[in-house]
Amino acid sequence: MLWDVTVIGGGIAGLCAAIAARRGGAAVRLLEAAPRPLRGGNARHGRNFRLTHETPLDYVPDTYTAAELRAELRCTTGDTDRALTELLIERADSIAGWLIDHGVHLQPPGTGVMPYSRRTAFPLGGGKAMINALYATANRMGVAISYDSEARSLQRAKDEGWTINVRSAGADAAIRTRSVVVCAGGPGADPAWLREKFGSAAEGWMVRGTPYSDGRLLDLLIAAGGCAIGDPTTCHVVPVDARGPQFDGGIVTRITSIPLGLVVDRSGARIDVAGAGSQPTHYAKWGPRIATCPGQLAYLILDTDGLARAAPSALAPITAPGLSDLAAMLAIDPAALLQNIDHFNATPANAARTITEPPFAAYPMRPGLTFVHYGIKVDPTMRVVQADGSRHDDLFAAGMIMAANVLRRGYLAGLGITLSAVFGQIAGEEAARHVRG
Numbered sequence: 001m002l003w004d005v006t007v008i009g010g011g012i013a014g015l016c017a018a019i020a021a022r023r024g025g026a027a028v029r030l031l032e033a034a035p036r037p038l039r040g041g042n043a044r045h046g047r048n049f050r051l052t053h054e055t056p057l058d059y060v061p062d063t064y065t066a067a068e069l070r071a072e073l074r075c076t077t078g079d080t081d082r083a084l085t086e087l088l089i090e091r092a093d094s095i096a097g098w099l100i101d102h103g104v105h106l107q108p109p110g111t112g113v114m115p116y117s118r119r120t121a122f123p124l125g126g127g128k129a130m131i132n133a134l135y136a137t138a139n140r141m142g143v144a145i146s147y148d149s150e151a152r153s154l155q156r157a158k159d160e161g162w163t164i165n166v167r168s169a170g171a172d173a174a175i176r177t178r179s180v181v182v183c184a185g186g187p188g189a190d191p192a193w194l195r196e197k198f199g200s201a202a203e204g205w206m207v208r209g210t211p212y213s214d215g216r217l218l219d220l221l222i223a224a225g226g227c228a229i230g231d232p233t234t235c236h237v238v239p240v241d242a243r244g245p246q247f248d249g250g251i252v253t254r255i256t257s258i259p260l261g262l263v264v265d266r267s268g269a270r271i272d273v274a275g276a277g278s279q280p281t282h283y284a285k286w287g288p289r290i291a292t293c294p295g296q297l298a299y300l301i302l303d304t305d306g307l308a309r310a311a312p313s314a315l316a317p318i319t320a321p322g323l324s325d326l327a328a329m330l331a332i333d334p335a336a337l338l339q340n341i342d343h344f345n346a347t348p349a350n351a352a353r354t355i356t357e358p359p360f361a362a363y364p365m366r367p368g369l370t371f372v373h374y375g376i377k378v379d380p381t382m383r384v385v386q387a388d389g390s391r392h393d394d395l396f397a398a399g400m401i402m403a404a405n406v407l408r409r410g411y412l413a414g415l416g417i418t419l420s421a422v423f424g425q426i427a428g429e430e431a432a433r434h435v436r437g
């Protein structure tokens, strides 16, 4: 069969692309490398997504205007594509409605345990429920979905469109398609790729999201002449529990209680980050700092008061009745730890969070990668731009694989899902328009 549109990757971008292309009348195939229980990429871990609105809505209070989003995006961007950034801002007011129309439920503000947010909406049941709803909709609309199906190469067909070689359950097959939308996520889930870009220090990192977004498709697009964009050595990295899984720890292994205690490296020496303070984004500053520690390992030390105020984490802290016992459990020199804690407690600036009351607790921390600021250049129709400036009229990319077009550094909470959903939707619409007119 010759498909009209084949979408590679079944995360939020791929699902939005597949649904939009199907709405445009195309015969759509969706290839997802993960098995069904792990489908959906990183949006499974997502809590909320950013949206603009001029009035309070059922799922978001107060207002958050396009002008505010534009101003906040300026802090993160640098040398970005203005047209794509404006397109994102323009569609950020309709994406929630589009997701609702396709089966996603959003949580009313002030209910459940979600914090107040006028900038973001929270899918009811979390990112996993959102993903499940979109899969159900895609399935109902007639998108042909294949799990365990990894696209391994992409070749231009002699007559029309593309041939995709797919490995599924150990067997290789060729798929013919008039157009391709690549939504295979940003690079970073491949330890060998990380080591190549970030050096041997990356061996101590953990990947917070899916192991299936390994960057292979990005490499393929670049090898075929696609224009790379962004910096493969700039990334978003946060402290995560070192005892968590190497991949897919999600948000529950993130350590967010650093402002309540003291951080030491594995020698017991105190480490700090200038300006990190207790801002909600402090952890994005701590991730890179921990990445420079010996063994990429650090420990958050809390006393019983700090622990009582700390947000719960997936893994219980290591606890001990005394600091020397705790040091022994962490294999840290007790004298060094005690000396640094005494010094910390004696510093007037730390008066509100001294470490004095037993029992004591520790969280071992490693850097956890969220995404890399690197991807493929696209134009406002989501067509992949070649290094020579040309483009194929039937090759599109959307989602984190092209996020660096608008996000060169830093991050805004909730932007990943919005960006992937908006650009996925546009890519699907354009691919359907290309094949169906």
Ligand SMILES: Cc1cc2nc3c(=O)[nH]c(=O)nc-3n(C[C@H](O)[C@H](O)[C@H](O)COP(=O)(O)OP(=O)(O)OC[C@H]3O[C@@H](n4cnc5c(N)ncnc54)[C@H](O)[C@@H]3O)c2cc1C
Residues within 6 Å of the ligand: 008, 009, 010, 011, 012, 013, 014, 031, 032, 033, 034, 039, 040, 041, 042, 043, 044, 045, 046, 047, 048, 049, 050, 149, 150, 151, 152, 183, 184, 185, 186, 208, 209, 210, 212, 213, 214, 215, 216, 217, 249, 250, 251, 369, 370, 398, 399, 400, 401, 413, 414, 415, 416, 417, 418, 420
């Ligand atoms: C722990 C964590 C928490 C996050 N929380 C939030 C949040 O609260 N709000 C927010 O806005 N953003 C959040 N993000 C970011 C957000 O999840 C991503 O920006 C977004 O999900 C990216 O979607 P995507 O579809 O482009 O890529 P991905 O989610 O990476 O999906 C890519 C998909 O492609 C598939 N794939 C990869 N290679 C192939 C191949 N060769 N063949 C076939 N399929 C392939 C993968 O299996 C995967 O399903 C979070 C990210 C992480 C890691």
